[in-house]
Amino acid sequence: MTDQTEGAINAMKKFALAAVAAALTLTASLSAEIRGKYLETRNAEIYASHCFANSEAGIKGDLAVMAWSIESGEAAGVDLQGLSVVAVVKASSTIGNPFLSPLPTKTMLIFDEKATPEQRVALEAFARRSAGELISEVVKTEIAPISLDAHGNLHAKQATLVAGDLVKVSTRAIEASDSLCHMDNIYYQPMVELEHAMAAHALQQSVKYDSVGVNMNEYRRSSVYLGAFAAHDKAVSDD
Template structure:
């Protein structure tokens, strides 16, 4: 039985606590999608083209600045909807373009910080932000616990992610592994079970609530 994430999470926490030398900005990352990312080929084949077209991504800056603007302790969220399964780097040929998106920025940010957060998100997720439909400020609460596999994101009443660690009972095919990598360039990533994935905001002509999937990643970032 392949349950690699169960063995890796503790080690990743140690790595996550030490930003790389020369990093301008670093922090925590959380992602959840509407299809399993930790799965076997049989399940992935059944979902391709039918699910996985939606995702919520979040960054929390622990240290650093962007474009000369201090962003410590501020967060940003990217909500996306594609035309096909969002599977960059996976084993199937997928064409999710065009991808529409909404950016949510921390309401604690001033205008200069808000602009810098938007620029940071666009830089970090170039493929996913070609068609930004809306930018909105909201209260953002975000915390990752890499040891427990618990990530919690609440972006006002607009977006939500809650995860737990993957367990042996989550293995169905017995050959599960990371089938799709994260949608952005991140470090120390490991998959988790999504207890809740929700978007109720405007801009995408669609809302969703998708609990109970093996569809999340906890990670760190530095740039």
């Protein structure tokens, strides 16, 4: 075997090893991915004309609900498949208003009753990393049965979120009759990063958050985003 041939074989071996290493890295990355369904709503229109949205700024939009239903994945090495977590956020001002910060906020976290203490810690880490500064101070935690049901088709935008007797949201697609002045468009973007997001209409949304004196019960508001999320363990662990 010539030196040239041996060098070519060694180069091929190195390339093959690098390809295997890359494949293993990709597999590990995919296995650490957290995926699931998401719903958020707030006490303000997200789909409205600029004039109407501006009329609510500083008055509405300071209360938000974010719900994650995890279909697969883990955080900080803890399996979260089949679990949910809901954040109820009371902000200082309208969330998404570019002219005034909503911070600081006070958050109530609602953990799935199926979660173990270890899983609740991981769920909190996941929610905090997903929502960023919107979940700054957690002033109350609750444990409750949580259901985020898209009724088999997320794209139909007919979803129901129930978190014990603390949160209930039911949605449908936005219709022409929901228009407030026939110049409606997306005004506020989702509060978290999503793989896919769709605006929807809340038929009803109720929130009980006694720690900050909130007892909201609203009907007929285009205030919802439904979507799918994908995150990686390294982005949500506490390490």
